[in-house]
Amino acid sequence: MSFFKDVRNGAAADIVFLVDSSWSAGKDRFLLVQEFLSDVVESLAVGDNDFHFALVRLNGNPHTEFLLNTYHTKQEVLSHILNMSYIGGSSHTGKGLEYIIHSHLTEASGSRAAAGVPQVIIVLTDGQSEDGFALPSAELKSADVNVFAVGVEDADERALREIASEPLSMHVFNLENVTSLHDIVGNLVSCIHSSVNSERAGDTESLKDITAQDSADIVFLIDDSDNTGSANFAVIRDFLVNVLERLSVGNQQIRVGVVQYSDEPRTIFSLDAYPSKAMVLDAVKRLGFAGGELANIGLALDFVVENHFTRTGGSRAEEGVPQVLVLISAGPSSDEIRDGVLALKQASVFSFGLGAQAASRAELQHIATDDSLVFTVPDIRSFGDLQEQLLPYLVGVAQRHIVLQPPTIVTQVMEVNKRDIVFLVDGSSSLGQSNFNAIKDFITKVIQRLEIGQDLVQVSVAQYADTVKPEFYLNTYHTKRDAIAVVKRMKALEGSALYTGSALDFVRNNLFTSSAGHRAAEGVPKLLVLMTGGKSLDEVSQPAQELKRGSIMAFAVGSRAADEDELKEIAFDSSLVFTPAEFRPAPLLSMLPNLLAPLRTLTGTTEVHVNKRDIIFLLDGSDNVGKNNFPYVRDFVTNLVNSLDVGSDNIRVGLVQFSDTPVTEFSLDTYQTKSEMLAHLRRLQLKGGSGLNTGSALSYVHANHFTEAGGSRIQERVPQLLLLLLAGPSDDAYLQAANALVREGVLTFCVGASRADKAELEHIAFNPSLVYLMGDFSSLPDLPQQLIQPLTTYISGGVQEVPLTQPGKPPASVGPSPSSDVLPAAVTNATPEGKDGKWVHFGWTS
The missing domain is CATH 3.40.50.410 (von Willebrand factor, type A domain)
Structure with a gap:
């Protein structure tokens, strides 16, 4: 991602290390310092990033190891660091900072400050400076330099905070000993990226400039599980209030919705629920904690896309208004998130990941539109520190300084994995309409995730109670859209009895036949998905045996009212028995990944399909x-x-x-x-x-x-x-x-x-x-x-090659159309050619 007009498409900064060697006596300890410096350089200097490095060491007086313009490759920087030898000395950190200001942060020494490239100093110290920090620290802040303070060996916390830039939660690292340096590399690098990016994305001054023309639809998705806890939930609520106070919330400007999740997601209020900022703030202040053992983020992401980023949910996506999700997580997801993330991307939702406590940073990075849109703090009590990091991005989206842009290449992967799948659905009156609707919704989601086509996956759907009613056959529809449309229109049979055994026989004799579309001559696997809400009134043992003899692989999905022994008898294998807590959208959706995996891959044999x-x-x-x-x-x-x-x-x-x-x-x-x-x-x-x-x-x-x-x-x-x-x-x-x-x-x-x-x-x-x-x-x-x-x-x-200018993108008056590197089916990062260099473009495959 880029915020810079004078460098390549990656992030950029001039980074000066200031290393106080006074406490690192001994070869082993100094090796840990060298390893830390190398790891930071390695982690920053990747891909198209454009970081320049300098190093100053303190051994009484400051000593320049190399300047920002000394080396031009990562290998040269790493080689110098690894070949350094230990030098002792007194701790004059203040003198070192002053030295950097006058000897390193200059154009002659390689600084690119005049070109708008952020200036960063990373101080490694015991925080016990013999000359004080106040003078150089004040000078650094007035010069707009980002200072990170890393303290070791019982460093003076107050002294570290005096050196560091704001917010202190992401600029101060205080470690008990030098062996912990390795553990903070990832977090430090992330904070460097966040600070230099937010510096370019827009400063907090611009937050006052939101006009009536700025707009966005923002849904906050909040962890309501036991990971958060009741006391900590109040901190999140206050954080939300403070963020919204700074935004131009209103029906024509920034709309806000809130969803909380644990075992299941629940809508607190939708995007169009409240027309005024005051009403939104009142609703947020009333938020309460419910708790729950699980934190099903994948389920929640799917829920938000289907229920909130839609016209009925108050979304203005069709009018070109940016769609934004802010996920607040306190722990790892209890379910699979992959399909939910894909749904977000397909809906062109701008996603942020905010994490605390046990939240998985890797998971948040997977969900977020870009790694730089992930913000974490050690515990929820520090959540307020994220406000200043998040706000510039939300404003940037609302003001169209940050926009989603389609990739210039869109790719699609298809599986040459032919299979014929029949869904046999309980349509009896005892099931109930709400359960029947949940089953329909579930089948729709399964079909959406399959590669439907005449030469790919074919599907058929039938209902049963005391009789069987085929809704459509394997050869009736060859597109997802047509098959799903029929499933959504299905009406329950409302039969008074449930004869599962005879229904299984009907499927074997009438739906897995050549005339019904089964591709027997091609050896295409036959799969049956039974969804039943009760015990059969007829015998199922013989029909189940006939299914297995006919190489029909049956999946058995039953509610609590179904007979589990009966389900095991019907299923091709005991691993293909699924018993959700109830036939409702959330429990069914949570089992979807576990059912889809064998449905896509099961062949009934261990042989690999031979092909060229x-x-x-x-x-x-x-x-x-x-x-x-x-x-x-x-x-x-x-x-x-x-x-x-x-x-x-x-x-x-x-x-x-x-x-x-x-x-x-x-x-x-x-x-x-x-x-x-x-x-x-x-x-x-x-x-x-x-x-x-x-x-x-x-x-x-x-x-x-x-x-x-x-x-x-x-x-x-x-x-x-x-x-x-x-x-x-x-x-x-x-x-x-x-x-x-x-x-x-x-x-x-x-x-x-x-x-x-x-x-x-x-x-x-x-x-x-x-x-x-x-x-x-x-x-x-x-x-x-x-x-x-x-x-x-x-x-x-x-x-597919996609033109960069697309309908629904920001109008020409907003700014020039930037050129972009082509990324294959992934995030596209464009460098702006405009005057202020504040354009940020994201794109992905759909």
Whole structure:
């Protein structure tokens, strides 16, 4: 993301480290300081970010290690830091700060302050300065320098606060000992990003300038679970009141809605509930805490999209008004969030993640539109500190300084995974209308998440009670829209009895037939989803056995009134029995991910579907992996190849390692048999190298492997796949190379381990859904179990170039249309060419 007019598309800042060495005597302790400095540089200098670094050490007098313009690459900076030796001395932190002001924050020393680039100082000290901080601290604040104070070894908290910039909650880090430095790197880097970005996004002065023309629809989604607690909930309520006091709330300006969630989400008030600011504030002040064991964020995200960011929910999305979600979380989600996040993106909702206590930062980053829109504090009592960080962004959205923009490339992944699915639904009078409606809604959600089509997934729906009524057959509809429209119009049979056994026989004899659309000749799997609210009045054992003999894989979903033993007898396997607490939207929705996974993948056999594919493995062979971890990488590739139908007429495999430069291990046409390939893999050794040029490696495989000369069958329209494994951020630009692969239709999967950058992987992957993040290398050999299905069944569902100017975007009078780098199916970051450099553009695939 960029807020800068004079630099590339990443974030930018001039960062000066001031290291007080007086307390770090001893080689081991000083090594920890070096490691900390290296980790911060490594974490900031990724992708298209443009950070310049300088380092000053204190050994009595300040000593310049290097200036902002001394080095031009990350490797040079890291090399200098790692080669420094320990020097002791007294602690004159005030003198060091003054020295930086006059000797480093100048144009001659490489400062870009005149170009609008933020100036940052990171002070590492014991907080016991012998000369005081007051004079230089005041000078720094008047010079608009962002100062972060990191204190160790019982540092003086008051002294640290005197040095640091506001808000203190994100600029002061006080540690008990030097060994804790490593633990704060992520939080420090995040705070640096937030502070430099908010500096460019708009300062608090502009908050007074909201006019009647500014507008947004903002829904606050608040954690109401036991993670928050009753006492802490009052802090969140006060935070909300203070934020809204500063915004121009009104029916024609900023509309506000509030939803609280725990086990289930509940609407407190909708976007159009209150026409005036006073009424909204009164409603917020009345918010109460309910509590709940679970924190189902995924369910809540789905709920908000379906019930609030809609016209009936008071949304003005159709009028081009920005849609904003502010999630406030105090703990990790109890359910799967992936589908909810996708729904947010498809609805073009601008999402913020605010977290405290046990909230998962990684989860918030996944939900938020951009990592810089995630704000966290250690505990809820500090939530008020986030107000000044959040407000400039909310104002920026309302004033159209921050806008969503479509990506220039939209990609879609489809699964070549044919299956015929019949839904058999209880339509008896005893079920009740509300339960029947919940079942209809659930089936609609399932169909929405399947790839419906004549050559893909076909669905049929039937109701039963004392008789069976087919609503439509497998070959009736070939689009989601048509099938869903019929499901939504369904009326319950209202039959007086429930004969499940005879209904199962009817499905087997009448719905899984060629005339009804079943593709028996193609060997397409047959799946049945039974949804019942009671015990059958007839015998189900024999019909259930006949289903299994006919290779029909039955899922059994039953309410509390259903007989669990009966459900187990009907189901193809006991793992396919689902018993939600009740047939209501929330319980059904919470089980959706668990039902969808086998519904999409179950075949009734362990065989992998044989088809033609060309797969290139592109492996990080740099020191990021290291010799100790490389055996895990080798086992990962070996296990995956072992599961593939390798052969010159089936699946061809090639392998490339890279660090500074790429090296071909073998091409797509090198080996004709799996045994020869596995023998090579057993001998595979780490390439080694300190650099990681992912962009040049992507270009290399494109030019040398996805070609006829490289053994590719691309001209025969055989699917082309790339599996990239990274253990660290790229040292070179990669977007252009990734885009070229996308345009070629190459399906790029990304696996990240160790220090791999999630955003970078999502940019490189054909689609963000093809990114797999592993906690550590030891879990890599188990990943093939997840990868084998998509690697052997996914194809490109289309690559579409989208013009940058779209209907519904800000009018021309707002500002010039910026140019943008092309990101494949991920966030698009555009650098503004306007005068003030305050334009920020986000885009994603839908």
